[in-house]
Amino acid sequence: MSAKTEKVHFTVYVVFISLLLDLLAFTMILPLLPTLMDHYRKNDSIGLYDWLSSQIRSFQIIVGAPEKYNSVLLGGCLGSMYSFLQFIAAPIVGGISDVIGRKKVMIGCLVGISLSYICWALSSNLLIFIFARFLGGISKGNVSLSMAIITDVSSIKTRGKGMAFVGMAFSLGFIVGPLIGAAFAVWAKQRSGEWFVIPALFALLLSVADLIFFMVFFQESLPKEKRDSNLNVTLKNSKALINVTDLFQFTAVTGVDSNRLEELQNLGVVYFVYLFIYSGLEFTLTFLTHHVFNYNSMQQGWMFFIIGLVMAVIQGGYVRRISQEKTKSTAITGLWLIIPSFIFVGIASGPILLYIGLLFFAVSTAMVVPSVMTLASEHGNEQQKGTVMGIFRSLGALARALGPIFASIAFWSVGSTTTYLTGSVFLLWPVLRLSGKI
Template identity: 75%
Template structure:
């Protein structure tokens, strides 16, 4: 009975991760379109026009914070929560140090082999998002300079990417059985390799959109599956810490990836940047194949 309960809980977490991915995909659709609309609007304005979109973004952030505060309640029973805020603050160093984040030092009492698997998963997630976010960020440079896309065309491009991601995560990924989560992530990681190659070699829209479709499919599969695998580690009290560290590694990758990709893009060109990225992306997929399947 305990095993059945664990499997059910794991499947629920997997569906939850997919639903989070859907929300991200919808944001990926709406956000660039709003940005494109502001870009078109700004062409008719002079002076400090940028204050308006900045205030709009601020209002959205405040609304998001209010919504979260009002409607989201702690779901973890009191008996399974961390002992106290003081105990949590004592571990603040391990939650702020980059080295400690990669080592998951805030997670205690976990079997040595299991923590090693979690660390490998964290590195895989970081490397994937580091390179992925580079393409995502420099894509507007590429489409503007190579294809002369306008802001609105770029907005529609991101709309297509987000729509594919939302449809896949809502219709397929959230239904992936527990035993196929790792294999689904592996397939997704393989797909992003030719995605970078297609985008790097694209001189016509057909090749570009082939690469972007593969890019969207890969993202829809990889991120929710890797997060579901990470959610299997740690005790009930440590689940939040594990996922927090895991997402922190992702945020760090998204912060650093665009910087390095932009430097490479303007130094060695788009073709070499994306082709180099495709080679480097072989590491996450080959490393994930060596990680043990999620234990239920």
């Protein structure tokens, strides 16, 4: 069958819908975070918010940072905790699914995510909310599993198209989810008491719908004859799946020749550095628009809508159509585009430059992440695709755990302009590395 007529497997569409439902629930909390932090500041019965704020104020006095950015640092800590838990969970989930199959492990992840939204609905104080985020973080192996499933059912020629569907799910999630969250944020200002119960239950509804949909429509993508045979060995290798040094060395990936392993390691470090810096802008963007441009929750929702729309158009209209031979060049182009994004956002004093920067930001995201995931999926034997994709997802989660907290500290200490312009300089490294120039 020719490359032009070879179709995407039905399972890819199932994964796409499942991811979309999950991401709608996940992204709707983004515009709600400032309002939630304000709620717990006023209503945290056990005093945890006040204690955390006092620790931040002590550091604030040392570095001489403005007090109005304290919520940026606190939000950065919560965001980093969530991603750090994904960093721990993703490779273990991928490795276990290589042994017992994808469906059972995915169902376990979706159940955990649903339970996290139940805890959110019950979070009468900040401690319960943090526990809800903890539970959601350790259950968030479903994204790396989705990529492993697409690798299972796709040929080399259609794998890039399959990964583009993952990117499209993220794009659409960021189009609709934040708008839903922004609407809830506007509604919350007219309510008193535990207003967050309604958006939490809405997220739970989406999550349960995702769970039922997946259980009904997904057929196991990893047949028994292609699975790893020993669960005990997989669990014993958990050190290599969590230890940072082993993770960057891809120690858990065996049976790969030295040249291919070196390519995989190089791709992994490029992906990590890109996401480390990228996630800093991504996370601090809501605080930038709130503190510098005085955006309200609805304006932020529309901002995410535009970003997601651009990403969806690029991924749906271009990225999923590129040939296997152009995957690497597409990733390199996307890596170049993120640099002017940081510059424009950093120097923006009005909406025109801000949105020019966000346009570059959206296009870069649409090109880099699916392309790198496609390149990664070409490595490893059939029994270890889940492990490879789990490690990449874990590297991404580690970057997203560290990036927001470093960016938040920089934003808090020296301001947005210096933070983003410095980031643009450091972003030269991954593009030059992937291009083979350093």
